[in-house]
Amino acid sequence: MKPGRIGAWVAFVLGMAYFFLPLIATFEFSMRMKRGAYSFEAYRVILSDPRFQETFGYSALVALMTILVGVLLVVPTAYWIRLKLPYLRPVIEFITLLPLVIPAIVIVFGYLRMYNSSSFLPFTGSRRGTDILLIFGYVTLALPYMYRAVDTGLRAIDVRTLTEAAEILGAKWPTIIARIILPNVLIAVLSGAFLTFAIVIGEFTMASLLNRPAFGPYMQNLGANRAYEPAALAVVAFAITWACMVLIQVVSRFAPKTAERPG
């Protein structure tokens, strides 16, 4: 074996160790709730905790709403930008990147100032209002991923010609988006959706500052007060995120082939 090869392998093994050792250690630790023997006791405890079920259910529902709002916002926008306003693309791309640059805590403080109960739009005045505010906050957080996924999907099809073909056959905008554009970027939308789901399930800052019973604050709370259960919860959270990633991979296998374009 050449020295370069060996170097590469060493780097690879070190990298894998860096990623997996903490995970393995956490997993190992989470199994030690019962003294002297490995068991899934910690998992049994958290999975049967009603607070776990409540917060997870709440976060899952919020994630679904976030995905719905995100898709309704991003797909028509990205489509329109590609079709009619291509010169605005850099601007839109910059805007969608902002949530990566601005910390969530800054965004949520901004929200609290703008929409507090004495403002002209008192979202935080009611629980339902705060839920809505949280969903919009998550839409913002997920924007970089959602927009990029959808835009990549749109790049794979000839948006302009397909739109014109549908238009000359008598179709109007809602029909074109629903019957032609969305189905052709569905895979991209789904991968954006799974990413959004993974982000929302683990999110702490916004949910905590808006004081909503979400999964993130529950994890944090548990972590501060128990020993073995948080480790188990971390492993569960990892599993959920990874399941999302695997689903993205699986779903993209079923991508419909796009029309053969003349070379």
Next chain:
Amino acid sequence: MNEPFIRLDRINKAFGPTQVVRDFNLDIAPGEFVSFLGPSGCGKTTTLRMIAGFETPSSGRIAIGGRDVTNLRPNQRKIGMVFQAYALFPNLTVAQNIGFGMRVAGASRAEINGRVAEMLEIIKLPQHGKRYPFQLSGGQQQRVALARALAVRPQVLLLDEPLSALDAKIRVSLREEIRSIQRKLGITTIYVTHDQEEALSMSDRIVVMHEGVAEQVGTPFEIYNRPATRFVASFVGTLNVLKATVLDPASGTVRAAGRDLRLDRRLPAGAGEGISLSLRPEVVSLGSEPGRPLELPGTVSEVSFLGSVIRVRVQVDDLFLSLDTFNNPAAAPPAIGEATVVSFSPDDVLVIAD
């Protein structure tokens, strides 16, 4: 012509400072097949897109069936269009693609199914309704695109270089098929192409476009045999151009390649002025020939065997003339370097104003 079905009335189109279509006038009769022919960038697609409604003319009116459609949206014009890149909907089957327009218009399922079956029959793909576009060849995809455009019974069919993405064999067979379907349905059709052979073989009339201007409108016969401008003459078919000096404009006597030639017609130039004489390859013979009294001496410089015809290039003075002779298995083809004469009739000489 009886009442025109499509009327383009002094259409102009500018994108910013660039004028792309200038003063375009055209009347098209019902059921007519008209081609727009011209080099890349001459404004064919732009004109077609204005008729479809994807672009708005900067000035001028467009009427279809007596109705002014200049300001209507594409989906209100009842036009069928076939795109160069097929533009089939990748997520729909062939049958769903063909039925799309009717479905949008709210036709019943039974009606759609009937029409789709009929269209599949017309394009000779009756077994392919359940396939997806990516499972078809390019030629099949384009036939589906044609069926999709025609399924809604449009008033007008527009095709923008529908065959240019296909290979030569399919191109020829598909153009015959398109033309025969068009004849059968009697639909008024505009066909954009930069392929002169396509335009000449398919069209009732051809519009030759150059830099946004319709240089000549006429039947393929007229366009080829009586080109109105220099550009039309050189763009459609091969053309030999001889530089000559006018000796006597009244009798049409000119001097070219060291010989005096009598064209027996009035020339549009004064004595001593230069003039260009154009000759199609098929009106020039190698060697003397009865009925072709004008002769110029030359040397055979190139011989290409094209099958049924042999194209020969002959050097006359400092210029080269192309001419076609039929292949004759009994006679050897002309040899390169052989001294010869080329002959032609004064009637076949095109004198085109520059």
